Amino acid sequence: MPLAAPEFIRPAIRAMQGYQPGEQPQGQSSVIKLNTNESPYPPSPKVFEAINYVLTGDRLRKYPDPVGWEFRRAASKVLNVPAECIVIGNGSDEILSMAVRTLVPEGGVIVAPTPSYILYQSLAQIQGARFHELPFEKDWSLDANKLQGIGHLTFIPNPNSPTGTFIEPENLVNWPTPLVLDEAYVEFGEKNGLSLVQEHPHILVSRTFSKAYALAGIRFGFAVAHPSVAEQFYKVKDSYNCDVLSLAAATAAITDQAYLQEMKNKIIATRAVLSSALVELGFKVTPSHTNFVWCQHPDQFEKKIYEELKARNILVRYFHYANWGNGLRISVGTDAQIAQLLDELRMILKR
Numbered sequence: 001m002p003l004a005a006p007e008f009i010r011p012a013i014r015a016m017q018g019y020q021p022g023e024q025p026q027g028q029s030s031v032i033k034l035n036t037n038e039s040p041y042p043p044s045p046k047v048f049e050a051i052n053y054v055l056t057g058d059r060l061r062k063y064p065d066p067v068g069w070e071f072r073r074a075a076s077k078v079l080n081v082p083a084e085c086i087v088i089g090n091g092s093d094e095i096l097s098m099a100v101r102t103l104v105p106e107g108g109v110i111v112a113p114t115p116s117y118i119l120y121q122s123l124a125q126i127q128g129a130r131f132h133e134l135p136f137e138k139d140w141s142l143d144a145n146k147l148q149g150i151g152h153l154t155f156i157p158n159p160n161s162p163t164g165t166f167i168e169p170e171n172l173v174n175w176p177t178p179l180v181l182d183e184a185y186v187e188f189g190e191k192n193g194l195s196l197v198q199e200h201p202h203i204l205v206s207r208t209f210s211k212a213y214a215l216a217g218i219r220f221g222f223a224v225a226h227p228s229v230a231e232q233f234y235k236v237k238d239s240y241n242c243d244v245l246s247l248a249a250a251t252a253a254i255t256d257q258a259y260l261q262e263m264k265n266k267i268i269a270t271r272a273v274l275s276s277a278l279v280e281l282g283f284k285v286t287p288s289h290t291n292f293v294w295c296q297h298p299d300q301f302e303k304k305i306y307e308e309l310k311a312r313n314i315l316v317r318y319f320h321y322a323n324w325g326n327g328l329r330i331s332v333g334t335d336a337q338i339a340q341l342l343d344e345l346r347m348i349l350k351r
């Protein structure tokens, strides 16, 4: 039973449920974890070197660089954007939260597509803002005309979660509200929205190190924004939001693009195997631009499949969206993990 919230808690917080992240089983190494889109591979060896360097020096005693210049200079070279445009965050979730605090007044409106990342709704509730859902069109595009002028901020995950679909960034240039392109999974696709930021100050890009860079445990993300916008974000963020270890890890990881490419290629190859095997098992699979696959079964209950997999120590994510439907989001694991998942699915579905 949840405790009754004291009266002095803000009504908006009392009323909300709170975001429920995907399960993180503790101490059960036998679990095959395909539920929160972490990388199945370790981060670049350069990350371990960088962390060791920090640990053996005198860096833990002192505060980190509050604005992360070393990381920003490294990212600037790799991404070909000025370092002034980059804002560091404690995971990209913090970047999303900064965007809300910087752009959305209390009583304002936050827009996001359905189905998409559930955290956006929680961020709206925390801010005391209204959440407006904009359903995807049948071809996974979005029709901005349907907003009819409302909204102080729109979040578009691109590629989207949980569907893995992608919208050409050029098609979003004239979006009628400030727009955060949440590019948490962009490294697994072909294109991104970075080139839009310089010329369109109302467009921001958010990136994470939790997926392709295999650093979910370190908590690091960043925004790329027009310098006039980035400057405002720096007023809003916590003073020392990124610690010395995460800054060192992220700087080393972004510098090692060859390793990133190698891991990306492996994951994309396994994604193709997983997708076609799921089709053979009767699932409807949406073509993915990410490190996960979204699938729906026309004549089986996805929730039951999720539960049966869980009983066999395999975690995937089950989503149910009111007015939209159910499905399973399966992160791409190693080849061996995916082979085991498919064996279990064949038994569950008796194929």
Ligand SMILES: Cc1ncc(COP(=O)(O)O)c(C=O)c1O
Binding pocket: 036, 037, 090, 091, 092, 093, 094, 117, 157, 160, 161, 182, 184, 207, 208, 209, 210, 216, 220, 221
């Ligand atoms: C669309 C999307 N955005 C942001 C995040 C958060 O990433 P981070 O670990 O950087 O906070 C996730 C994590 O699953 C995600 O799916």
